[in-house]
Amino acid sequence: MTYRREEHNWIPESDLEGVSVDTLAVRAGQIRTGQLEHSDAIFPTSSFVYGSAAQAAARFSGDEPGNIYSRFTNPTVQAFEARIAAMEGGDRAVATSSGMAAILATCMALLKSGDHVICSRGVFGTTNVLFQKYMAKFGLETTFVSLTDMSAWQSAVRPETRMLFIETPSNPLCEVADMTALSALAKANDALFVVDNCFCTPVLQRPFEFGADIIIHSATKYLDGQGRCVGGAVVGPNNLMEEVYGFLRSAGPTMSPFNAWVFLKGLETLPIRMRAHCDNALGLAVWLEQQPGIERVFYAGLKSHPQYELAARQQSGFGGVLSFTVKGEREAAWAFIDATRLISITANLGDVKTTITHPGTTTHGRLSPEDKASAGITDNLVRISVGIESIDDIKVDLERGLAALAK
Ligand SMILES: Cc1ncc(COP(=O)(O)O)c(C=O)c1O
Numbered sequence: 001m002t003y004r005r006e007e008h009n010w011i012p013e014s015d016l017e018g019v020s021v022d023t024l025a026v027r028a029g030q031i032r033t034g035q036l037e038h039s040d041a042i043f044p045t046s047s048f049v050y051g052s053a054a055q056a057a058a059r060f061s062g063d064e065p066g067n068i069y070s071r072f073t074n075p076t077v078q079a080f081e082a083r084i085a086a087m088e089g090g091d092r093a094v095a096t097s098s099g100m101a102a103i104l105a106t107c108m109a110l111l112k113s114g115d116h117v118i119c120s121r122g123v124f125g126t127t128n129v130l131f132q133k134y135m136a137k138f139g140l141e142t143t144f145v146s147l148t149d150m151s152a153w154q155s156a157v158r159p160e161t162r163m164l165f166i167e168t169p170s171n172p173l174c175e176v177a178d179m180t181a182l183s184a185l186a187k188a189n190d191a192l193f194v195v196d197n198c199f200c201t202p203v204l205q206r207p208f209e210f211g212a213d214i215i216i217h218s219a220t221k222y223l224d225g226q227g228r229c230v231g232g233a234v235v236g237p238n239n240l241m242e243e244v245y246g247f248l249r250s251a252g253p254t255m256s257p258f259n260a261w262v263f264l265k266g267l268e269t270l271p272i273r274m275r276a277h278c279d280n281a282l283g284l285a286v287w288l289e290q291q292p293g294i295e296r297v298f299y300a301g302l303k304s305h306p307q308y309e310l311a312a313r314q315q316s317g318f319g320g321v322l323s324f325t326v327k328g329e330r331e332a333a334w335a336f337i338d339a340t341r342l343i344s345i346t347a348n349l350g351d352v353k354t355t356i357t358h359p360g361t362t363t364h365g366r367l368s369p370e371d372k373a374s375a376g377i378t379d380n381l382v383r384i385s386v387g388i389e390s391i392d393d394i395k396v397d398l399e400r401g402l403a404a405l406a407k
Contacts, residue, residue, distance in 0.1 A: 021087050021202055022271040029082030029264075031075060042261040043075045070257060072249040080260040081233070083267055084223070087202040088215050090235040094244045095260060099198065099218025100126055101253035102232030106214060107131075107163075109247040110192060110240060113139030115162040120147035120177065121375045122170030123196070124218075125364035128371065131165075144374075147175045148307065153182065157189050167196040168205075169311065171349075172323040172359045172383040173376050174298045176307035179314060183211025192240075198222070198350070203274040204317040214240060219259075221350030222320070224266040225273050229259040273352065273388060277320030280394065281386040285322045287395060293336075293405035295325040295380065321349055323359070323383040326405055330379035333358050337382060339404035342389070342397040349385035354394050356384050 016028055033041050048067035050056040058064035067073040077095050085093035096102040111117070119131055121144045131142040145152040147170055164186045168177040179195065186193035195207040196216040201223065207215050217223060219231035234244050248254055285299035300311035301318030311318060326332045337345055343354045347362045357363060364377045386394065
């Protein structure tokens with residue numbers, strides 16, 4: 001294809017074939033307006049106008065492509081969708097109002113009453129509640145199994161099983177799933193294999209290369225990277241995404257144009273941020289393992305981690321989240337958290353600022369005591385999402401926590 005740059009206000013997809021994820025993060029999906037702005041345009045409009053009643057009818061019937069209404073067509077949102085789809089190597093993405101809305105939309109669009117889901121126990125607490133409390137009301141049954149116990153996955157399969165759902169690495173214990181094995185199990189049983197890729201992002205892990213059918217994102221985390229907006233995305237093949245898109249058009253948990261614009265800006269720096277997060281997290285995990293007040297550190301980049309080899313095969317970095325148990329009970333974990341000054345006490349993760357939280361009473365606080373116990377969420381567990389501040393300064397702050405334990 002030949003073209004003159006000045007006549008083209010977008011980069012043809014063919015020009016981005018074979019480029020690295022770092023380049024896609026900056027370049028994929030941008031559509032320029034007639035003003036030829038360099039940064040992405042933002043379209044804060046709820047609806048779009050037509051030249052005639054006939055054109056409006058053609059848009060609504062689908063005979064003519066184009067924008068209609070921002071619940072389901074908005075150019076800024078579409079730019080975000082195109083970029084994250086390109087980075088994951090999927091056909092198409094559908095942006096949602098949150099990560100939870102991405103999971104909800106996937107279930108509502110692709111499952112029905114009577115279907116069965118197998119979900120790993122080590123998922124974000126609200127994902128567990130969504131399946132266990134709300135999806136169950138509509139006749140969807142979910143069995144929870146250990147992420148790493150392949151025989152448990154095999155025995156949980158039923159004739160009605162239609163979806164296997166995982167996070168890898170898991171939140172907050174950083175367990176790592178064998179995606180190739182789980183994908184084979186899903187395919188053999190005509191079920192969809194869905195991977196929440198929130199912890200790694202496409203910069204560190206590309207689940208389609210290991211057989212995933214659908215990828216879920218909470219864009220709220222690393223894709224934004226600066227803790228500004230809530231959003232999500234579902235990525236997958238065209239036929240499945242058409243269904244997810246149809247659900248969004250009918251039900252409305254849509255991403256706003258402003259949030260899509262923030263996520264586009266976030267994606268531009270995602271590759272360099274992820275590398276900085278990984279470097280700091282590995283350094284801290286190694287250091288924390290040597291501290292007398294710490295019982296155990298959970299981070300897949302540690303040689304002591306049971307799935308270290310698997311993580312190294314599936315991921316190009318070990319991620320920015322780690323957790324650890326302190327010697328003591330809940331009071332000790334809270335004392336550690338309360339002693340920090342620089343680190344933010346907040347449940348969000350994936351921010352350039354380091355954050356600390358007590359999963360048992362925050363992100364996983366709504367789980368029953370039995371579910372917490374089987375998911376390994378103990379009272380003395382602390383999770384850190386390691387930011388990109390100087391690692392020396394983060395250590396100084398964590399030393400305050402360690403000193404509180406010693407008291
Ligand atoms: C792994 C994972 N998936 C999904 C979600 C839900 O995303 P959101 O808060 O954007 O709804 C979270 C939120 O913390 C998460 O950690």
